[in-house]
Amino acid sequence: DGGITQSPKYLFRKEGQNVTLSCEQNLNHDAMYWYRQDPGQGLRLIYYSQIVNDFQKGDIAEGYSVSREKKESFPLTVTSAQKNPTAFYLCASSIQGARTEAFFGQGTRLTVV
Amino acid sequence: SQQGEEDPQALSIQEGENATMNCSYKTSINNLQWYRQNSGRGLVHLILIRSNEREKHSGRLRVTLDTSKKSSSLLITASRAADTASYFCATDRSGGSYIPTFGRGTSLIVHP
Secondary structure (H helix, E strand, O other): OOEEEEEOOOEEEOOOOOOOEHHHOOOOEEEEEEEEHHHHHHHHEEEEEOOOOOOEEOOOOEEEEEOOEEEOOOOOOOOOOOOOEEEEEEEEOOOOHHOOOOOOOOEEEEEEE | OOOOOOOOOOOEEEOOEEEEEEEEOOOOOOOOEEEEEOOOHHHEEEEEEOOOOEEEEEEEEEEEEEEOOEEEEEEEEEOOOOEEEEEEEEEEEEOOOOEEOOOOEEEEEEEE
């Protein structure tokens, strides 16, 4: 089945640690996105990539990093520089950006302990 | 930057009633999309309406688009308890780049 997979579903991070959230898609989509969702805040764009080996900062990129070495994969690293990382993280992919629908993973809930 | 904003933020209705949610946006768009999110899950695409369309139907869903008012509405007819979810509109990012940009969503509760 084609789709987009995020892992893990739940992740706990200690203060000062970097953690990496996985996002893999087998839909052959060029564009991939990372969003952060806080209660009552909607979805805020962290990073996006419209082609392999290229990515751009979104609205809240500080404290995050990404890579896009393969078309299928767009991992997000939450670094220790992100002061308030506890949130729900959503990865999405699409053909040609918002000209078509975006497909979302099931999300990763990150909690700082 | 959030292009679209949904209204109301929360909506509580009885099963069988219709639910109407609105979305307003600021700059011209190529299309507008509506998504649904069940609690703690990813978003699921419901319907896409292009800027040259005024109305679109899909099952119990009806979406309208008024580009002169920069607004869209999502109507769910004969609602069911299973429709309980958050609903988001998504538009092109301002500036014309094709990045889905979401509002804060409408939280819909349908009481059985």
